[in-house]
Amino acid sequence: MKKNLLVVVALCLSLSAKSQTIFYEPFSATGSLNGSNGWVSHSGTANQIQYETSPSDVGSSLSYSGLPASSGNRIRIDSTQSEDVNKQISPDVTDSLYASFLLKVRSATSLNANSPTELGAYFIHFLPNAGASVGTTGFVARIHIRAGSAPGTFNLGALNNAGGTQTVANIFGASPQDYLVGRTYFIVFKYVLATNTVTLWVDPPVGLTSEPTPTHTNNTGISPAPAQIRSLAIRNSNASGRGTGNLEIDEIRVSRSWADVSLPVELVSFTARSVSEGALLSWQTASELNNAGFNVERKMGNADWTTLGFVRGAGTTTQAQSYSFLDRTASGQVQYRLKQMDFDGRFEYSPIVEINAGLPKSFALEQNYPNPFNPTTVIAYQLPVASEVKLEVFDILGKKVATLVNGRQAAGAYSYTWNATTVASGVYFYRLQAGATNGASNATFVETKKMMLVK
16 A cells, blocks of 8 residues: 655745855744854843744734745843843855844834934944954944934934944934834845945845845944954843843844845745655745746655756745646655755755655656766666566667666666766667566567767
């Protein structure tokens, strides 16, 4: 009896092979942020920044239209408390770096007042060091906040580094923008070490592959840029220490790429199940950026991963997309993965799903992979019943150059890796004979396919 196994994987892709995302923080915990998921307190009173689990935009998370669905909880910064925490960025970054996050200000009354000289307080920034003892210099890309000019509003600004005489215009711009309390904003900032410059975006367009026009840029701090960026810090400072106010922060992404912090391809599910025709793969994305498509890859037994086919992606979209692929030649214990590929050549792998597809339903000889090849290629075939099997390779003149398999095999799926190091470049043919005997005249199944060796 065939065993059906349904595997579902829920994930958010920024995945490692392609993506330049250094870390993704959805705040999936409770209690204190200090000591959780790499966050370390380095100033103030430890354990004051807490995870927030009360209902918010969606569940207990903040959300923003067009961005991948949030997961986990969020954190809150309280105006009556004071703590600084950091999380290491690894490896160190010595050129430029982006960070994005969702921000909701709960109250403007606890923020520093709006005045011609009030520079506000910074609540998130990069650091040249990491851990419990980070020093007191080299704090770069400081994102500042203060009360807005109208009730129930606030201003956001940026300072590249310390030093020099700062002004409101330097940090908040010539005409500071008022943002509404109680609304969730999408914030992106970037720091470039070579120019000691910070750039800030508030609610930039989602889904762009390159930087849009920034909200504000600042390079007026005259302290030298650090040698490297090693961590991201969150700062909670009470009113006596230039208050950061009552804030909520969620969905932090740190990356070397604008695309990765603005809209990664978000794969929300990937399933495989056995059906009468073979193995049916299904997957959904919540959003896509620069997505050329997906290579569907399979691994059976001890064989290497092979590509079964390509499914075209939707490019850039904030709309949910659904995809499927039917593997008609699946049998036995089979693993699948998706290789998501961007138009610029970058790629990333999904997690692996596995099913037991049962015994093959018919004889089959698959096309070798890769093809053309040099010097090895994989030849796969299937047997619905126990059979005498002969797998041979011939040159273009019909001369046999190799016998790969010659003997009895149980029903199942098989693959053979042929190493063609000792033969010349050219066109070759491989033939499978299978059935009650291994003779060509009595074989139940005979099929020949062409392949090309290019050295």
